[in-house]
Amino acid sequence: MGFEYALVHLKYTIPPAVLLTLLYRPLFTKLDAYKIAVVATIPWDSYLIRNRIWSYPTHVIVGPKLFEIPLEEVFFFVVQTYNTSLLYLILSKPTFQPVYLQAGRGASRREWRYSRFVGQVLLLAFILGLPWTNTVLPIILPTLYLWGVDTLALRRGTWVISTGTKYGVHLWDGLEIEEALFFLITNMLIVFGQLAFDNALAVLYTFPKLFANPPLLPSPAILIRALLTPCSEYDDARLTGLKEAVHRLQRKSRSFYLASSTFPGLLRTDLLLLYSFCRVADDLVDNASTAREARDWIAKLHDFLDNVYSNTKSRPSVLEHIRSHFPADAQSALLQLPVAKLSPEPLRDLLHGFEMDLAFNTAPVIETEEDLRLYSERVAGTVAQMCIQLIFHLYPSNLTTEEQRKIVAAGNRMGVALQYINIARDVCVDAQIGRVYLPSKWLAEVGLTYNAVIDHPQEGRIESLRIRLLENAFSLYEKARGAIEQLPPEASGPIRVAVESYMEIGRTLRQGGFSLKAGRATVPKWRRVMVAWRTLNE
Structure with a gap:
């Protein structure tokens, strides 16, 4: 039993969480809490540990586990999601997302029917149209920070990637390319999830003819309906x-x-x-x-x-x-x-x-x-x-x-x-x-x-x-x-x-x-x- 992984949290993940919380606390709403999900990466991490793709030496963790995942690692995914989400919320607060919706001018229902299989077709156009402070910055900043934390942890042996499961390529000395990609992709997933949520809210709250009297805390089913609403049904005059x-x-x-x-x-x-x-x-x-x-x-x-x-x-x-x-x-x-x-x-x-x-x-x-x-x-x-x-x-x-x-x-x-x-x-x-x-x-x-x-x-x-x-x-x-x-x-x-x-x-x-x-x-x-x-x- 050891406390080295717990110390990583005390030094590097909890302080930014406290700082971001203090910055955003006056603006934090029930809807914001609803948007911050923390369980999506747990099955993924459990699979990687059970298959010995990476591991945590017993002398660096306290001991208790959830689905083979040390509690310190479970907390890591919670705090990563929390920090990246809060940073996104802070940076995107000034942006009025409805003005970035793209109406399907002149499009027929048939032209838009495939949108229901892949989400809203113009979600990508919505994301690309947003300011870079809403998209690139909340991905890059936490990724760079976690790359630095990860480099220190790998050098100290706080966690280890098995030799047979890695290419041996380093982004820089001490940072495996697999780890670098892992943090980049997980932060992208978090931010893109927030963007999809905000896109759904923008549709839900912008078009009263499509969604009359929408709830202030919409259910997942209503959000999915809004996200999958064909752009051809948008009210162009409203936009x-x-x-x-x-x-x-x-x-x-x-x-x-x-x-x-x-x-x-x-x-x-x-x-x-x-x-x-x-x-x-x-x-x-x-x-x-x-x-x-x-x-x-x-x-x-x-x-x-x-x-x-x-x-x-x-x-x-x-x-x-x-x-x-x-x-x-x-x-x-x-x-x-x-x-x-x-x-x-x-x-x-x-x-x-x-x-x-x-x-x-x-x-x-x-x-x-x-x-x-x-x-x-x-x-x-x-x-x-x-x-x-x-x-x-x-x-x-x-x-x-x-x-x-x-x-x-x-x-x-x-x-x-x-x-x-x-x-x-x-x-x-x-x-x-x-x-x-x-x-x-x-x-x-x-x-x-x-x-x-x-x-x-x-x-x-x-x-x-x-x-x-x-x-x-x-x-x-x-x-x-x-x-x-x-x-x-x-x-x-x-x-x-x-x-x-x-x-x-x-x-x-x-x-x-x-x-x-x-x-x-x-x-x-x-x-x-x-x-x-x-x-x-x-």
């Missing part, structure tokens, strides 16, 4: 909407894009589609060449909401209206808006906020602090309300209707706080387009006028008003943040990340000395990541 939504998010809101990666799959999809609609609607109005054109777009958006929430309008007529009244690059955002999960009032209020923006063309809009609050409720508080509606739709809770109403109201206040941060950040940018969101009464108190801010947005007296606005923002934030903890646990952590990522901009503004990018204060990516990780660990 287009998701891809365009992700592209808009990456270009227009880096903070929210980072935060969105912490949301569970189904909720992340709905939030991306909601953001896509809000962004497109805002751009249609802001990018209009004349005030009249902007008013026309707002009217068309009101008509769109009337149609989608009407009990008399058919789906084909709604589609026809969208295609005939909106530009091609905006249609997917309207078509994929999850209206069945949202009430119409926040969406209409959002359009009223656009109308307030449009009024800047004739006169200052924000005269008082109450005007500022109303505007912020319409353009930002409504978005927070809709996010919470989506959460309660996906994760039913035991809260009463009144308790849920209070949480939605707190969400509205938090949205106002975030909009105040946005206004404080963008004083110079807004001035360039002829807008000042600081209340005119505030300006008068420090001897400034609306036009003075337009002409000199970096005037020293403006800084005191920026700080005043930030103080209001943080006051609202402190009053509303407790409501986040009453949300379902699957959503409360990610919502905290979304809020704190934006509030970090406010903290940067209060500290002063911030850097500008395109006229806006920015927070470095590393700092946003640290804020997200710290927030999830609270």
Whole structure:
């Protein structure tokens, strides 16, 4: 009996497991635990040991065995699977897998019938399309590490490959080629298993027409059905909407894009589609060449909401209206808006906020602090309300209707706080387009006028008003943040990340000395990541 193999675990496999666990613990879900399988390699290892292909000297192991496998070896396969899987989960978390699905455009059922014999035909295309951080890196990093550990173990005789069962070829001195291939292939199996699982989840959660109300913890049978679903049955319009939504998010809101990666799959999809609609609607109005054109777009958006929430309008007529009244690059955002999960009032209020923006063309809009609050409720508080509606739709809770109403109201206040941060950040940018969101009464108190801010947005007296606005923002934030903890646990952590990522901009503004990018204060990516990780660990 000996402890040398056990010491290998204490020195080389358990420490990275602890480190990876600490890194991923705030994001770990029941679904993640479901994905990490640990028994697939046990029959394989038992066969190799029984046939003396490799062995473990009695003086290096404690003694107990399972199917002829020393317990240290059983634990090795458990910890290898765990470590490689966790590394994959960490590296793939930012990736929104549904946008890498490939639809079988124009393919007939006959052309796709063979996919059921080999898994999904385009699984390989899905894998190849993913970023290398999702595929190559989680295979190579643990393989290189285990090659180093294996080299030390073989040199010390912790385990031995029988002479008659090996070619005698070494990857380098001390590492048999068979061992090197073994670790490479097992890590590939682990990662490819995770990729197949994620491919199935992407199909399951992306196409409600194929899988209505999918369970949050799907059974193996449902996952296999999703994985084997012919690509010809994919909803191409749905995929287009998701891809365009992700592209808009990456270009227009880096903070929210980072935060969105912490949301569970189904909720992340709905939030991306909601953001896509809000962004497109805002751009249609802001990018209009004349005030009249902007008013026309707002009217068309009101008509769109009337149609989608009407009990008399058919789906084909709604589609026809969208295609005939909106530009091609905006249609997917309207078509994929999850209206069945949202009430119409926040969406209409959002359009009223656009109308307030449009009024800047004739006169200052924000005269008082109450005007500022109303505007912020319409353009930002409504978005927070809709996010919470989506959460309660996906994760039913035991809260009463009144308790849920209070949480939605707190969400509205938090949205106002975030909009105040946005206004404080963008004083110079807004001035360039002829807008000042600081209340005119505030300006008068420090001897400034609306036009003075337009002409000199970096005037020293403006800084005191920026700080005043930030103080209001943080006051609202402190009053509303407790409501986040009453949300379902699957959503409360990610919502905290979304809020704190934006509030970090406010903290940067209060500290002063911030850097500008395109006229806006920015927070470095590393700092946003640290804020997200710290927030999830609270």
